[in-house]
Amino acid sequence: MGAEFVQLSLTPMLIGILAAIACALPGNFLILRRQALIGDAISHVVLPGIVVAFLITGTISTWPMIFGAAAASILAVIIIEAIRRFGKIEPGAAMGVTFTSMFAAGVLLLEQSDTSSVHIDVEHALYGNLESLIWLEAEGWHSLIDPATLATLPDELTRMAAVAVLIGIGTWIFWRPLKISTFDETFAGSIAIPVSAVGFGLVVSAAVAAVAAFDAVGSIIVIAMFICPPAAARLMTNRLESQIMWSILFATLSAILGYVFAGYGPQWIGLDNAVSAAGMIATVSGLILALACFLAPHRKRLGAAENLGQ
Amino acid sequence: MQPAITLATEYGKAVEIAASDDQSPLAIRELTVSYGEKPALFSVDTVIPAQSMTAIVGPNGAGKSTLLKAALGIVPRLSGNVQVFGEPVEEMQDKIAYVPQRASVDWDFPARVLDVVMMGLYPQLGLLGFIKPSQKKHVMECLERVGMAEFAERQIGQLSGGQQQRVFLARALAQNADLYLLDEPFAGVDAATEKAIIAVLQSLKENGRTVVCVHHDLATVADYFDHLLLVNIRKIADGPISEVFTSENLQATYGGRLASTHIDQLKLPAS
Numbered sequence: 302m303g304a305e306f307v308q309l310s311l312t313p314m315l316i317g318i319l320a321a322i323a324c325a326l327p328g329n330f331l332i333l334r335r336q337a338l339i340g341d342a343i344s345h346v347v348l349p350g351i352v353v354a355f356l357i358t359g360t361i362s363t364w365p366m367i368f369g370a371a372a373a374s375i376l377a378v379i380i381i382e383a384i385r386r387f388g389k390i391e392p393g394a395a396m397g398v399t400f401t402s403m404f405a406a407g408v409l410l411l412e413q414s415d416t417s418s419v420h421i422d423v424e425h426a427l428y429g430n431l432e433s434l435i436w437l438e439a440e441g442w443h444s445l446i447d448p449a450t451l452a453t454l455p456d457e458l459t460r461m462a463a464v465a466v467l468i469g470i471g472t473w474i475f476w477r478p479l480k481i482s483t484f485d486e487t488f489a490g491s492i493a494i495p496v497s498a499v500g501f502g503l504v505v506s507a508a509v510a511a512v513a514a515f516d517a518v519g520s521i522i523v524i525a526m527f528i529c530p531p532a533a534a535r536l537m538t539n540r541l542e543s544q545i546m547w548s549i550l551f552a553t554l555s556a557i558l559g560y561v562f563a564g565y566g567p568q569w570i571g572l573d574n575a576v577s578a579a580g581m582i583a584t585v586s587g588l589i590l591a592l593a594c595f596l597a598p599h600r601k602r603l604g605a606a607e608n609l610g611q
Numbered sequence: 612m613q614p615a616i617t618l619a620t621e622y623g624k625a626v627e628i629a630a631s632d633d634q635s636p637l638a639i640r641e642l643t644v645s646y647g648e649k650p651a652l653f654s655v656d657t658v659i660p661a662q663s664m665t666a667i668v669g670p671n672g673a674g675k676s677t678l679l680k681a682a683l684g685i686v687p688r689l690s691g692n693v694q695v696f697g698e699p700v701e702e703m704q705d706k707i708a709y710v711p712q713r714a715s716v717d718w719d720f721p722a723r724v725l726d727v728v729m730m731g732l733y734p735q736l737g738l739l740g741f742i743k744p745s746q747k748k749h750v751m752e753c754l755e756r757v758g759m760a761e762f763a764e765r766q767i768g769q770l771s772g773g774q775q776q777r778v779f780l781a782r783a784l785a786q787n788a789d790l791y792l793l794d795e796p797f798a799g800v801d802a803a804t805e806k807a808i809i810a811v812l813q814s815l816k817e818n819g820r821t822v823v824c825v826h827h828d829l830a831t832v833a834d835y836f837d838h839l840l841l842v843n844i845r846k847i848a849d850g851p852i853s854e855v856f857t858s859e860n861l862q863a864t865y866g867g868r869l870a871s872t873h874i875d876q877l878k879l880p881a882s
Contacts (some may be wrong), residue, residue, distance in 0.1 A: 333721075477730075480730075481730050484716060487711040491685060491711075492704060492709075492734050539768075540726065
């Protein structure tokens, strides 16, 4: 592993790992709050947000796209809350109708508008372009300590790293309020924890992770990483602290193995084309979850079965 | 008659809290709560005496749990005023320990018994405060008091209903409060747990604390409690058990849903 690895594989791998971790962290809490679908919802509504941002600005530069995606996510969260409260519909259904309609609207908009000159299409939205986020200027491992070359790192990497660190620090600082209000909301309210603000902050951080990751790796990874690593991690342990650590490990493992399998896997079985890294990373995370279902130590829990009926 | 303090509510209606109630652990005035169009509680007034063991009794849907949650500000109050030791409840939350209904949480949550009881330390610890050895010791003592010390490392989903209720009580003890509000602490627990819980509550009372329980078992009201609040959306009656626990009041509370033969079987101190 030398210069070629640093140039072509290091940055996409790092971006994949950071995106996976940034999504898996809030995913742990979303799953325990039975809001796992919110990650799915946010990653779908990002599409209309981006298309509208393109139609308004006429460019696909990064910041308008991110702003459009963020605006669409917040709009979706508000619509979901409104449907749930005023329509008295269960949260899963409220999320389901919101994200499918908004995603469909995004596809319609995309079809009707002239985006043929630029690279936005549904496939890109799903799989991103992880393989293209290479570091051409790098000449080997020593480039990692060369400031001039470091400055040429893809923007996606810097952005994803900033978001992952931000979410990591946020989870650490607000650990206790998050944990207490996720376990026992009424008790949390009785000790002056601002329960609604904590819930909203969690959803917003999930939206930030989804938007940043979408930009780099597409929505398939986002959807998979919100659910698969935390769900597999839950089966490994009975403590939230260790569950978070396991989910980070599984997210990292999915990103690395997925990237390697996508690049080299087809050669191993005699095919000559590589497959989509994003698709493979998501698949690996699903396989890890499947393995955990069969082999993990805490998959048979009292109480877990009765919760399925709720 | 002592002079009264007049407070203006946000609806401009004057609500008086008599000076004699000034230091009550929990004084509720004209509390109205509504979920949607129907009121869940309507204009409830009550003053809980210090160092009392108070039962809140009423039929299903009478607003008993809502009364506790609204007093704590967990559900919004439409109108009314709640004071704890003479101060607005919002400023006194560290003096109150609240035990929600056991069934209101998901016991499959990844936490050990110890982790749950530690949650009671949060008001002292804040966001990032370290848990001192003395605080850890305090948590273990609380578990000891409810007879759960040996289960400290156990995952909470592996406990029986009674054990889960004891863990909730230990968390409240860890808060070291002056006012304890418990929502149905005896619901679905075994006889041994019921005994253990009532012993702990009684020791709290003996140490100068005030205990308020939503309670559903009329047969044990007179044995466990010394003060009673009967509610069915409105307050029906409140006062010492010996005066308030009467068949007339129970009929008024349960609206004839309580068979008179059932009432006859109760040990009614006031009849």
